[in-house]
Amino acid sequence: MSQWYRSTVPRFAAIFHFAKIGESTTVGTPPILRRAAFHLDGAGPYSSRMDATAFRGSLSAVAPPRGMTTAQRVLWLDRTGDWQGAHDIAQDMPGSDGYWLHAYLHRREGDIGNAGYWYRRAGKPAASGSLDDEWESLVEHFAVESD
Secondary structure (H helix, E strand, O other), X not given: OOHHHHHHHHHHHHHOOOOOXXXXXXXXXXXXXXXXXXXXXXXXXXXXXXXXXXXXXXXXXXXXXXXXXXXHHHHHHHHOOOHHHHHHHHOOOOHHHHHHHHHHHHHHHOOHHHHHHHHHHHOOOOOOOOHHHHHHHHHHHOOOOOO
């Protein structure tokens, strides 16, 4: 969790009421409040994984549902239009998976040089296909097979 969240989210708690993750909130909740609701709910980084089908189905929710990993949460935030929120989390993720997500986000941003650096750190070749194809590859990589 970044320093920004640790210092800012408690201030939101005193001002706003948040629904628990998975409960309906008003449509159009600003992304910053969606992220704050996640942290205020005490969910923190998740250890379980959501299968790819359930993950794609969750994209219409107002906030990320329970049952996804931190990597899946990054992809969820990115796909629902919160690039900065996704980046804030990805930049704090250690290891090749975090570096790969970070690379993808900088590629989406259009910062190809920075993306190349993160692809190298992840030990991955720089993606050359469409952003949607790479996003799908990441979803599959971070998903677990359904039973």
